[in-house]
Amino acid sequence: MTAVPAFAAPAAGVPLERTTIERRPVGENDVLIEIKYVGICHTDIHHVRDDWGRGGFPLVPGHEIAGVVAEVGPGVTGYQVGDRVGVGCMVDSCRKCENCRNGLEVYCTGGGLVATYADTMRYTDGAPTQGGYSTHIVVDERFVLGIPEGLPLEQAAPLLCAGITTYSPLRHWNAGPGKKVAVIGLGGLGHLGVKFAHALGAEVTVLSQSLRKKDDGLRLGADHYYATSDPKTFEELAGTFDLILNTVSASLDGDAFLSLLRIDGTMVYLGIPEKPVSANVGSLMMGRKSIASSGIGGIPETQEMLDFAAANGIGADVEVISADEIEQAYDRVLRSDxxxxFVIDNSTI
Incomplete structure (x- = not known):
């Protein structure tokens, strides 16, 4: 075991503090990564505050990890010391079920994926997983992603969660030329959804509560920007979209947004509202419309996303902070500020 510096929540609702954690020795197929940057995801805040009742304290969050290979095990073939790499929301799966064999590890049915933090290495030693608010992490090479040259590490880090969360449904529902895509919300997920949908060739519309971020939305690649607080928006855009990505966690009027879909259109929920999603069957029936959801992508698709991002000059818009600013950053995330x-500079841990 190797002790490494980290920031951890010692208990639910308690501010994070500097500590050290143990990382396992580098095994046959392991990669030791020196973490350069880690993104702050809203999920981190939920876990630190134990909003979902999963416990597991002390807890080191962070599943948007970008860094450099510091050491490899003797059986590693895909990476070498000095390579730019990333780790997303999972660090293992059963590897045997149909979904895992097909590169859909996120939907593992043989016991479920092993999350990068707040989980246990159930397929190996049962040790708790700890995330990227630390200086180093050891991960099996199968769950390590290559970050192409030209993609800044600080901009790449959020792609490992927020990026693949939006890229995967865009690919699955065939966003591209001739398709009209709407993105609800222009935040950590939404701004990347706009970038990817635009790069894929779709006509992109942002649907936000107000026009406050309109200039940003158009700069990021949106063709149109509408305020959902204006009832005329729903009249003007009725029957317009092939695909709607809902990136917000707030409860919405499902029927109102379903009215914006054209025939065979789909609204995909990427946030998790506190209350169950509801809609009248008639809103689905009249137009053969669908409500769906999507997780992150599997490892192959996540690598595809990173390669696509590099080829199209896509990175997250980030504010780099020091580790001492984590609590302030959490408060600002909750205020949508x-x-x-936010991306942590791990040299400050």
Whole structure:
């Protein structure tokens, strides 16, 4: 075991503090990563405050990890010391079920994925997983992603969660030329959804409560920007979209947003509202519309996303902070006061 510096929540609702954690020795197929940057995801805040009742304290959050390979095990073939790499929301899966064999580890049915933090290495030693608010992490090479040259590490880090969360449904529902895509919300997820949908060739519309971020939305690649607080928006855009990505966690009027879909259109929920999603069957029936959801992508698709991002000059819009600013950043995330992702400089841990 190797002790490394980290920031951890000692208990639910308690501010994070500097500590050290143990990382396992580098095994046959392991990669030791020196973490350069880690993004702050809203999920981190939920876990630190134990909003979902999962416990597991002390807890080191962070699943948007970008860094450099510091050491590799003797069986590693895909990476070498000095390579730019990333780790997202999972660090293992059963590897045997149909979904895992097909590169859909996120939907593992053989016991579920092993999350990067707040989980246990159930397929190996049962040790708790601790995330990227630390200086180093050891991960099996199968769950390590290559970050292409030209993609700044601080901009790449949020792609490992927020990026793949929006890229995966865009690819699955065939966003591209001739398709009209709407993105609800222009935040950490939404701003990347706009960038990816635009780069894929779709006509992109942002649907936000107000026009406050309109200039940003158009700069990021949106063709149109509408305020959902204006009832005329729903009249003007009725029957317009092939695909709607809902990136917010607030409860919405499902019927109102379903009215914006054209025939065979789909609204995909990427945030998790506190209350169950509801809609009248008639809103789905009249137009053969669908409500769906989507997790992150599997490892192959996540690598595809990173390669696509590099090829198209896509990175997250970030505000880099020191580790001492984590609590302030959490408060600002809850106030939606960030454009559009906080990233921790891990040299400050």
């Amino acid at each position: 960030v454009r559009y992702r």
